[in-house]
Amino acid sequence: MAIDKLAHYSIRTTDLEASRVFYTEILGFRVGYRPPFDFPGIWLYMGEDEREYGTVHIIGIDPNNPEGLIKYLGDKSLDSLKGTGSVDHIAFNATGLAEMRQKLTSRGMAIRERTVPSLNLHQVFLEDPSGVTIELNYPAAEAV
Structure with missing residues (x-):
């Protein structure tokens, strides 16, 4: 199995x-x-x-x-029913970081960002309306 x-x-x-x-x-x-x-x-x-x-x-x-x-x-x-409980976050691969930043900023949404240098990965963290943490993974080159 x-x-x-x-x-x-x-x-x-x-x-x-x-x-x-x-x-x-x-x-x-x-x-x-x-x-x-x-x-x-x-x-x-x-x-x-x-x-x-x-x-x-x-x-x-x-x-x-x-x-x-x-x-x-x-x-x-x-x-x-608030937050992720024992699950820390849910992650998705994505492209179009600049557009996403604009969308989130225009809606006043709080985000956290960081780059993982050894993986060439830029991460954006935000919360859905239930407080579930969502991670969006972008190519680090988009974070410039």
């Missing part, structure tokens, strides 16, 4: 729309097919191919009807 690759990651949120905006308008994902679960949510894709079921699954929490989510994934307290 071999594990091939990361299939997706899921985030529970009380603000589905803020997460949609972040992942589509900031990171450039696309909302795509999602099965008709008995709880709100969206599946986000990096491209047009939907055969791999999306990269990010945003799980909406409906405080007026939590039963569908509880039955499917179990219950979690709302207090536990």
